[in-house]
Amino acid sequence: NAGVxxxxxxxxxxxxxxxxxxxxxxxxxxxxxxxxQDPGMGLKLIYYSVGAGITDKGEVPxxxxxxxxxxxxFPLRLELAAPSQTSVxxxxxxLLSTGELFxxxxxxxxxx
Amino acid sequence: xxxxxxxxxxDCAEGRAANLPCNHSTISGNEYVYWYRQIxxxxxxxxxxxxxxxxxxxxxxxxxTEDRKSSTLILPHATLRDTAVYYCIVPTGTASKLTFGxxxxxxxxx
Numbered sequence: 493n494a495g496v497x498x499x500x501x502x503x504x505x506x507x508x509x510x511x512x513x514x515x516x517x518x519x520x521x522x523x524x525x526x527x528x529q530d531p532g533m534g535l536k537l538i539y540y541s542v543g544a545g546i547t548d549k550g551e552v553p554x555x556x557x558x559x560x561x562x563x564x565x566f567p568l569r570l571e572l573a574a575p576s577q578t579s580v581x582x583x584x585x586x587l588l589s590t591g592e593l594f595x596x597x598x599x600x601x602x603x604x
Numbered sequence: 605x606x607x608x609x610x611x612x613x614x615d616c617a618e619g620r621a622a623n624l625p626c627n628h629s630t631i632s633g634n635e636y637v638y639w640y641r642q643i644x645x646x647x648x649x650x651x652x653x654x655x656x657x658x659x660x661x662x663x664x665x666x667x668x669t670e671d672r673k674s675s676t677l678i679l680p681h682a683t684l685r686d687t688a689v690y691y692c693i694v695p696t697g698t699a700s701k702l703t704f705g706x707x708x709x710x711x712x713x714x
Contacts, residue, residue, distance in 0.1 A: 595647025
């Protein structure tokens with residue numbers, strides 16, 4: 493049982509490039525989330541999903557897109573990367589809408 | 605989410621109890637209090653949550669005041685590995701949209 497797996501762990505992008513951060517969970521959780529954390533700050537919710545085929549915006553969705561075609565996977569797409577998207581990205585999942593969130597180890601993205 | 609207020613930092617001697625306070629004066633009757641912690645740059649880790657009764661698990665105890673306007677997370681015997689940022693969260697609506705503030709940075713020292 494691997495829990496929540498994020499790839500890549502580190503990535504450097506040039507301004508204007510695009511990429512996808514991968515997130516997979518093997519706990520059969522319905523709920524999945526993407527957060528970002530800037531240095532010295534708390535986590536901010538980007539997007540979340542309550543099940544396959546259903547996604548919704550969080551606090552800071554601009555510049556990002558998500559899809560949820562399966563229960564296990566919740567990729568985060570960055571289009572036209574900007575320096576403001578330099579951050580650590582965390583994916584999380586939970587079985588229910590209330591209760592414990594399980595987080596991945598994070599993906600550190602730098603946009604130069 | 606209902607607003608929470610936590611001290612920015614606290615120190616605790618190893619082996620002593622760490623008591624981390626949180627004010628949530630605008631909490632509604634059906635809103636839970638959640639606690640998470642983040643060790644260094646790792647993903648946050650769930651600790652405990654409660655509604656109005658005190659809760660205890662293998663990691664910590666959660667004491668919620670009778671009026672539910674504040675709570676205290678207690679680590680009974682803090683160790684160096686408990687050094688982390690602790691987040692108190694009171695989500696509104698569904699807990700699927702937890703908002704993490706800046707939390708309390710707990711430093712456990714020898």
